[in-house]
Amino acid sequence: MKHREILLIGILPPPINGQTIAFHSLSKELSCEILTLSGQRHENLSGFLGKSWTYLSVLVTLFFKLIRKKYVIYHTISQSKEGFLRDFPIVILAKFFGSKIILHIHGGNYDNFYATQNDILQKLILKMLTSANSIIVLSEGLKKMLDFAPTLNPKIKVVNNGLAWSASSKYQKIKRLPSNLQIPINILFLSNLIESKGYWSVLEAIEILVNQFKINIQADFCGEFIHYDDAIRFENASDAERHFFEFISKHQLSNHVKYHGIIDEQTKIELLQKAHFFILPTQYKNEGQPISIIEAMAYSCVVLTTNFRGISEMIEHHKSGIFVEYNNPNSIVKQFIHLIENPQIFEKISQNSLQKFQEKYTKELHLKQLVEVIKSHTKPQNAIDFHSEIAFQFQEKYKKSKQFKERYFVWTSLIDKYIYPDMSVLDVGCGSGIFSHYLATKKCKVTGIDGSEKMIELCQNNYAQENVTLSFLQDDLPFQNHLKYAKKEAIICSSVLEYLPDYKKITIQISQILNANGILIVSMPNQDCWYRKIEKYIFQITGKPDYFPHLKQVVKAEAFSKELSDLGFELKELQYYPNTHFYTKLFHYIGIHKKYTHTIFVGVYQLNSNH
Incomplete structure (x- = not known):
């Protein structure tokens, strides 16, 4: 029996998020066939019709591939109803033609997604999941989100996320707070600006630190304003962006806050190198194991984040990072003040943050574990x-x-x-x-x-x-x-x-x-x-x-x-x-x-x- 060939199915950037970044990294690591669900393939179609054309093109291409050979198919799946309706035909078609299937869940909300569906959709979700040979989750703790189907447990594999590039040790230095008050303390928010990601709490905390405590702050916000259905404060992304700049103007923060929008990899690395603090007080409903936290740890930033989903296993409170309360800027302020008043604790956390990254979240380790899971299914099996x-x-x-x-x-x-x-x-x-x-x-x-x-x-x-x-x-x-x-x-x-x-x-x-x-x-x-x-x-x-x-x-x-x-x-x-x-x-x-x-x-x- 021959080794099976590998076929990757997923979404490449844009959009830029943890799932697309990880898929892009894997696609560069493996020399294999790729079917991408991103982009538009018909020059005269846009929006929904363009996406539908792309999807149908992928299904037709997949069909003709499957009738010629049996693959090991790696597919990143969604945690939404619309995404599931996209994923289900791909998985069932692959299963029907005898390919092996590896599903990767880049998030921690699959149990809640499953629980909110009707009986018919729940049966179809179970059908899709049970068709898989392996299901990859991001951490040991996130295995429990598939407890609704205990028969899946033997199929679950844990592969931590990893950095998308190989970090140079030249820039992986322990961070120290500036002793000169004229030099700003740098704060970085690096994620799409989704309300439940907590960027507004970060902005409010900066206002308190600058205007009440008179601390010299330079804060960089990077990412796209995106509106999700769990938003409470704003009606849409444009409304959120407008209020963001109005708040900066109203509280005279223009010299302390800079919004960069979507940034390239080199700009990201430069911002990570200069940042002292990385703050992500998230309760985003699809959150799993944020790659942005891994990026911050790779450059020794002191991470302030919430004790939520897979983050609980990434951060050890007061050792490799700090947990703050969600939607509570005063909690951020309190921990920030504590650390700048105790620079030796700040430096120790910075050191531990880098060490944790090197032990668990490097690009090389992530890809090694992920490729091992995929290639384990390419080998001919005995009985x-x-x-x-x-x-x-x-x-x-x-x-x-x-x-x-x-x-x-x-x-x-x-x-x-x-x-x-x-x-x-x-x-x-x-x-x-x-x-x-x-x-x-x-x-x-x-x-x-x-x-x-x-x-x-x-x-x-x-x-x-x-x-x-x-x-x-x-x-x-x-x-x-x-x-x-x-x-x-x-x-x-x-x-x-x-x-x-x-x-x-x-x-x-x-x-x-x-x-x-x-x-x-x-x-x-x-x-x-x-x-x-x-x-x-x-x-x-x-x-x-x-x-x-x-x-x-x-x-x-x-x-x-x-x-x-x-x-x-x-x-x-x-x-x-x-x-x-x-x-x-x-x-x-x-x-x-x-x-x-x-x-x-x-x-x-x-x-x-x-x-």
């Missing part, structure tokens, strides 16, 4: 890797999937019929441990074995507190040394042998572990079923079912039973399943035998006493 990745979802299928519920019914019925209390049982390829646990509740002495460490970990976590005779072990299949296991009175093997290149070897080992007259219950994919004859063509078109690349064996029940007979096994009972699809029920209704319509057979075999 163990595949089942490790889906361990938690596999367990949940027994609760939600009709096919798995039928599988559970068939297997537990056979267990009840042929395996009795106090029997010693080996569950070979135990998976999530559901049948091991069922046997243990019947007072059997059970050992579950699986090749996947994650499956074994899941089993141990699920059943560690159970008052039953049940243990789980990780071991290779076929066994490296099957004789280390004590003789068993029964062995079960559910949907395992089909993933082994040589299943005959393990059937020999099983025959040597079983006691005389011991019971073997084993399932295999049914080669007589019509679906199995076209399964590979379905996979070539759709990339489904996911397990197909790992499927090594598809056999006829008669041939398989003959092989076991040669090892001394006698067939006691044979069943076919599942019968949950409408076409299997239809074919069975018109008289077609189950062996031609059902995809799996399970047989019960007894080892002859003279074996």
Whole structure:
């Protein structure tokens, strides 16, 4: 199997925000195909029509790419209804054609976004998220915003944001406050001027510091005035901008406050180098882990910000920054005065700020972690890797999937019929441990074995507190040394042998572990079923079912039973399943035998006493 190619889908600047900056940085790091959702592709269209044209162009381009090859697709997703309606078709289309999907959430509001949607949209959101192979969030604390869907937890990866450029150590010096009162203390607000980002509180704090405390301040505001629906003070961006300049004029701050608008990278670096304080008292609803704070830490600025979302893990109060209250300019003033009166504390925080940046938020570290997550999905998987990745979802299928519920019914019925209390049982390829646990509740002495460490970990976590005779072990299949296991009175093997290149070897080992007259219950994919004859063509078109690349064996029940007979096994009972699809029920209704319509057979075999 070849390594999959990578396809990045996202928005490049403009607009300039944390998400677009991060996507631009990643696009420069990886030599791969890119589909951008930004810009307009039709010279005669603008506004909504222009964006719609761009989006439809991306969907059409994506469609033709997907029918030619299966990718690892990285896509940054939105935390708004409009953004979701854009993201959903992209993800579902990619999933349908068998590409692997990595979703990146650049924010911390996904739980609130989900909670405010109607039932239909919530189901669609869950469909999109569960289609992903990995979901990247910005910090450990932000994992909890996906608690509304616990099955997503194994898919969540944490990758901190990082600086968009490699900061030169030449300019990463510990900041010191000016001892000469003629030299201004420099304050920087570097973010889009959104009301909930707190820029107005910064402006009001500057007015107090300048006019009441007579402190020599030079403040730089950088970013675009943007209006969001959480705004309270102003009706639109133009109104906010007008009041901003009116406040500066009214309070005679023209010599102390400068508005730069949108700035380029070089200007940004120059402002960061001269700034003593960086202030961002935010409660912006989509806030996650602000890149602007990372930029400030990279240049040793002392950060004054709110204890909000991912910022809580970026800043240690009075160590690598200072927490202030939201919408409270006096809180900013109080902390500012404390620091200029204690310059040694200011310098220590400046030093710690830079150190925290170097430990967690450099460009190199961010891209290394992000690329590792993406490239981990490009490598061909073996069956163990595949089942490790889906361990938690596999367990949940027994609760939600009709096919798995039928599988559970068939297997537990056979267990009840042929395996009795106090029997010693080996569950070979135990998976999530559901049948091991069922046997243990019947007072059997059970050992579950699986090749996947994650499956074994899941089993141990699920059943560690159970008052039953049940243990789980990780071991290779076929066994490296099957004789280390004590003789068993029964062995079960559910949907395992089909993933082994040589299943005959393990059937020999099983025959040597079983006691005389011991019971073997084993399932295999049914080669007589019509679906199995076209399964590979379905996979070539759709990339489904996911397990197909790992499927090594598809056999006829008669041939398989003959092989076991040669090892001394006698067939006691044979069943076919599942019968949950409408076409299997239809074919069975018109008289077609189950062996031609059902995809799996399970047989019960007894080892002859003279074996």
